[in-house]
Amino acid sequence: MSVHNEDSRKVTTHRLMEMKQRGEKIAMLTAYDYSMAKLIDQAGMDVILVGDSASNVMAGNVTTLPITLDQMIYHGKSVTKATKRALVVVDMPFGSYQGNSMEAISSAIRIMKETHADALKLEGGSEIIESVQRILSAGIPIMGHLGLTPQSINKFGTYTVRAREESEAKKLIEDARLLQEAGCFGIVLEKIPAMLAQLITEELKIPIIGIGAGPHVDGQVLVMHDMLGITQDFSPRFLRRYANLQDTIVKAVNLYVKDVKSRDFPNEKEQY
Ligand code: KIV
Numbered sequence: 001m002s003v004h005n006e007d008s009r010k011v012t013t014h015r016l017m018e019m020k021q022r023g024e025k026i027a028m029l030t031a032y033d034y035s036m037a038k039l040i041d042q043a044g045m046d047v048i049l050v051g052d053s054a055s056n057v058m059a060g061n062v063t064t065l066p067i068t069l070d071q072m073i074y075h076g077k078s079v080t081k082a083t084k085r086a087l088v089v090v091d092m093p094f095g096s097y098q099g100n101s102m103e104a105i106s107s108a109i110r111i112m113k114e115t116h117a118d119a120l121k122l123e124g125g126s127e128i129i130e131s132v133q134r135i136l137s138a139g140i141p142i143m144g145h146l147g148l149t150p151q152s153i154n155k156f157g158t159y160t161v162r163a164r165e166e167s168e169a170k171k172l173i174e175d176a177r178l179l180q181e182a183g184c185f186g187i188v189l190e191k192i193p194a195m196l197a198q199l200i201t202e203e204l205k206i207p208i209i210g211i212g213a214g215p216h217v218d219g220q221v222l223v224m225h226d227m228l229g230i231t232q233d234f235s236p237r238f239l240r241r242y243a244n245l246q247d248t249i250v251k252a253v254n255l256y257v258k259d260v261k262s263r264d265f266p267n268e269k270e271q272y
Contacts, residue, residue: 005044011087013119013141013185016046019218020207026219028209029227032058032075036224038082045086047209049121049221050076052091052151057225064150065094069107072096076115089143090117094151097122097131104131108140121188123149125175129182136183144179146172147213148191161212163192176200176208188221189213191238212238 009015019026028047031037032054040048054075055067076090090111097104108120119141122128136142147162156162163169172192179187186207189197194214201208201217210217222239225231229244259265 005046005085008085010085011046013087016087016186016207017205019046020205026207026209028219028221030054030221030224031079032224034078034082037079040224041083041086046219047221048079048083048086048088050079050088050090050115050117051121051223052093053223055093057223057231063153065153067093069093069096069110073111073114076111076117080116087119088115088117089119089121090115091121097135098124098128101130101134104128105134105138108135109138112140119143119185121145123151125171125178129178132179132182132184142179142182142184143209144176144184144187145190146175146179146187146192147189150190159191161191161193163196169193169196172196173200173203176204180204180206189217191236212236 016026026046027044028049029040029045030049030051030053031040032050037048050072052064052067052072054071055061055064058075059067059071061067072090072093076088080088092104092107092111096107111117111120120135121143122132122135123145125144125146132142132144148156148159150159153159163172173196176187176189184206186209187200187204188209188211189200190210191212194216197208197210197213198216207218209219209221211221223231226234226239227242229241229246230249232246256265
């Protein structure tokens with residue numbers, strides 16, 4: 001089955017800006033491999049994020065911190081090979097851009113050269129602005145990521161909602177302005193109060209994509225394994241499950257096991 005988007009033109013950062021201007025919501029979802037990226041692109045997704053959540057859902061790590069630059073490049077390459085229409089954004093992994101803007105630019109160039117992605121995503125505001133500026137100066141589009149930034153989980157100590165307090169909300173607004181001024185083409189806001197996300201979305205000209213940031217943003221992003229119900233042990237309030245693939249897959253595989261054991265598979269038509 002193929003459910004193409006009515007507009008089959010390649011999505012660009014410029015087109016995302018136009019979508020914001022005309023009030024058209026932006027749909028974004030993660031993907032990490034060729035086969036799923038192909039289906040997601042066919043289904044009409046605007047932006048595919050090769051998220052460092054691959055560390056959790058593909059590699060089974062507890063946090064996003066262990067995933068390496070080489071592993072992100074492997075996932076990025078697999079996704080871009082499958083994608084015709086969606087804009088492909090690759091997450092820069094923890095340790096590849098913080099602290100040293102020269103290291104940041106060489107990591108960024110490696111990802112762009114080796115994956116053929118359209119853009120990169122970095123977590124943080126003023127702390128990483130030098131790296132953001134250097135990468136942007138090389139002509140590489142950047143999407144920011146503020147609020148709950150999983151690469152800083154050891155500093156936060158919890159995955160709870162961010163920026164409920166005034167001082168943190170103020171810093172988040174300043175960081176969002178800083179990222180826009182630097183030239184970022186969009187920002188992901190993760191797990192922050194809906195009213196704060198609305199305020200930033202209304203003030204900024206660039207598209208704001210939310211995850212757990214309420215409905216008044218320019219678009220939404222979810223982790224593919226969560227929204228398809230492949231993962232079942234993660235149930236934050238913001239998550240809507242659109243399928244229960246865990247059940248479907250376990251049932252199908254169990255049926256196959258039974259058919260092999262009972263000699264039902266393969267039958268006369270399933271052999272040469
Ligand atoms: O890595 C990821 O999947 C993300 C989304 C949660 C926005 O950064």
